[in-house]
Amino acid sequence: MNKIRAATLGAVLALTGCANLNPFTPYEQPKVEMPAAWTGLPQNAKAYDNAQWWKVYGDATLDQLIDEALAHNEDINVATARIDEARARVVLADADRDPTVTANFQPSITRITKRGSAPTFPGQHFTNTDYLATINASYELDLWGKLRGATDVARANLLATEAARDTVRNSLTAQVAQGYFALLALDAQIDTSRRTLETRQSALKLQQLRMNSGVASEFEVRQREAEIAAVEAQIPSLERNRKAQENALSVLLGRSPRAVMEGNIARGTPTAPADDVVPEGLPSELMLRRPDLRQAEQQLIAAHGNVGVARSAYYPSISLTGYFGGESKHLADLFIGPARIFQFAAAINEPIFSGKRIGASVDVAKAQEEQALAQYRQAIANAFSDVSNALAAQQAAREVRVAETAHVDALQKSLALAKLRFENGISSQLDVLDAERNLLQAQLNLTDAERAQRAAAADLFKALGGGWKAQEASR
Known part of the structure; x- marks a missing residue:
């Protein structure tokens, strides 16, 4: 009896000593050297802080398309289902703590x-x-917090999954906006090409009349025919690209295969932002805006918790x-x-000998934490690189659009002068054809420059984390 009491007392004392040991260590956010302020910001720029950043374009059709994508896109549905899975895993982990x-x-x-071999007896x-x-x-x-730690890990994974869903939403809204702008640009380029084709067909008829009257030569007529063929060859390629863009946008919107084949995408009239977009607040706030950074940190928190869970196997x-x-x-x-x-x-x-299994499990968890830490730091560096690139691209896109606008204006005047010189016999038709050819290409370039400027603003909003204020308020 005394031996039993002594063994019980020894076990209690041992457990009491173990209770003072904690296999878990508090999580500390890694220190990252952050810039004190944004650099390279354009002058006379405006900071937009609307959660629905795409409203800066003032296009109700774009607003409807983005709402449709957020409601039906399959990537969003997958991310939402993963949140449901992660939430259920939290319930499972927490259930282990209950009787x-x-x-x-x-x-x-x-x-x-x-x-049988056993004897029997009467009345048996x-x-x-x-x-x-x-x-x-x-x-x-749960004296050592193993089960509580597993629940915390599952909860961190849930938060990471929610942040991943927000990352998909942020990327999706930018993709829809940029795809929409690309579609409008292709529409404009096709319209420009068709107007140019009609103009050149009218010029061909005039040259044919001049040739029949003996004023123009067949060479000049053939030149006009060649220019018409060049534009006619350009239009099918643009129409093919437009169809591909409609299909890609339909997939982003989460439409059915039938709707994808129909390719019925509404068009609106977006406006280019009156000012360049700049980040609002300090660079350190980017950590809260970008959902991919929140996801990386929650994954780091989960990996840190797994180290404690692995260590608790020693107890x-x-x-x-x-x-x-x-x-x-x-x-x-x-x-x-x-x-x-x-x-x-x-x-x-109490584990006594496990063939180094527990130690190896702890080493695995530590290695995974180191990986998560490296990924977290890399995600931060990528985030600031994205913002810096987007700011530079936005400024460059604006400068290109201004230059292309001036280019088109100059070529329009040049074409008018070339026609006047040709009609007065000062220059040949080749000068007119060159001016028309250059003007068409410049008009196509201007349309693409306008698309690029709108897309650059969407890229910057994406790099800044999109509607981060609404996401923070929801938490």
């Missing part, structure tokens, strides 16, 4: 042999019935089990006092 209670009813009939019953009914309970004491596990019920050979006597049975037990399991 488990089950009910058991076990009727049985057993017959023993009369020809060879057939026995038994009824057993119990309520079973089990519970694991003993304490389980409490028990049952209460009745057992009788007659079903009617199952719940009477003499048939009552119960058991309450405690089990302590």
Whole structure:
């Protein structure tokens, strides 16, 4: 008896000593050297802080398309389903911290042999019935925080999954806006090409009349025909690109295969931002704006927690089990006092030798934490690189659009002068054809420059994390 008491006392003292040891260490956000302020910002720029940043374009059609994409895009649906999965995993992890209670009813009939090695005696019953009914309970004491740590890890993974969904939303809105602008640009380029074709066809008819009158030569007519063929060859390529862009945009909108084949994408009239867009607030706030950075940090938090979960395997596990019920050979006597049975037990399991499995598990968790830390730092560096690139691209796009606008104006005047010189016999038709050819290409370039300026603003909003204020408010 004294030995039992001594063993019990020793176990209690050992557990008390272990209780003062914590396999988990507090998480500390890694220190990152952040810039004090944004650099290279354009002058006379404006900071937009609307959660629905795409409204800066003032296009109701674009607003509707983005709403449709957010509601039906399959990538959004996948990300939402992953959130549901992560939320269920939190419930599973948290359920391990609660007791488990089950009910058991076990009727049985057993017959023993009369020809066995065991002796028999007169009046012996060879057939026995038994009824057993119990309520079973089990519970694991979480003295070292292993189960609580697993729940925290699952919760961090849930937050990372939610941030991943926000990343998909942020990328999707930018893709829809840029795809929409590309579609409008292709529409404008096709319209410009067709107007140019009509103009050149009219000029060809005039040259044919001049040739029939002996004023113009066949060479000049063939030149006009060649220019018409060049524009006619350009239009099918533009129409093919427009169809491909419609299909890509339909997929982003989450439309059915039938709707994708129809390619019915509404068009509106967006405006270019009156001012360049600049980040609002300090660079350090980018950590809160960008969902991919929140995702990377939550993954780091989860990896840090997994180290503690792995270390907790060094500590003993304490389980409490028990049952209460009745057992009788007659079903009617199952719940009477003499048939009552119960058991309450405690089990302590302390690992002594595991072939370095626990140590290897801890090393694996630490290595995964180092990977998550490196990915977190890389994500921050990429984020600031994205913002810097987007700011430079926005400024360059604006300068290109201004230059292309001046280019088109100059070529329009040049074409008018070339026609005037040709009509007065000062220059040949080649000068007119060159001016027309250059003007067409400049007009196509200007259309693309306008698209690029709108797309550059969308890129910057994407780099800044999109509607970050709304996302923070939702939390």
